[in-house]
């Protein structure tokens with residue numbers, strides 16, 4: 743939990759049974775509508791990473807971009823998009839991962855950063871951890887050093903953050919929700 747974790751959590755809306763029955767969707771749009779809350783969100787990431795010599799923020803398509811771009815701006819570092827398959831125009835490398843139903847793929851430009859660069863990977867939320875882990879693996883394969891994987895929200899009951907830690911990556915979230923919250 744970060745400095746503003748409780749406050750940020752209080753402005754995230756839970757939408758039951760969306761997009762399908764049994765899923766509690768953690769909707770960040772009320773947080774984005776609230777300029778004071780959005781500022782505190784970005785500040786909490788800046789506070790954590792400003793002394794960590796981050797060379798690039800790698801943000802995951804699409805909701806990760808919302809956090810990643812202002813964070814890269816504030817840290818004074820590069821912004822690297824990790825995109826869903828078929829969106830990047832230059833030479834790419836890709837990583838396939840498993841979703842609840844079927845498979846998905848994320849891609850990265852092969853020249854997105856230099857070997858040994860210190861990379862922070864960001865997304866809005868960690869559920870099963872498949873998306874974040876695929877992005878971290880892509881960066882490792884390209885020669886980047888993943889300093890940490892970071893999200894606004896962790897859903898620890900789905901064990902995704904533990905899965906990412908088990909793979910050897912550090913995980914940070916501003917707040918977390920258990921299934922019954």
Ligand SMILES: O=P(O)(O)OC[C@H]1O[C@H](OP(=O)(O)OP(=O)(O)O)[C@H](O)[C@@H]1O
Nearest residue numbers: 803804805867868869870871872873902
């Ligand atoms: O931990 P996981 O089980 O992989 O789930 C988390 C991912 O799911 C959501 O993205 P989604 O694919 O819905 O795309 P979006 O950002 O384009 O809405 C979310 O933004 C994360 O990227």
Ligand SMILES: Nc1ncnc2[nH]cnc12
Nearest residue numbers: 765766767768769867869
């Ligand atoms: N429960 C959830 N809420 C918001 N985004 C998600 N992505 C995957 N699971 C999610």
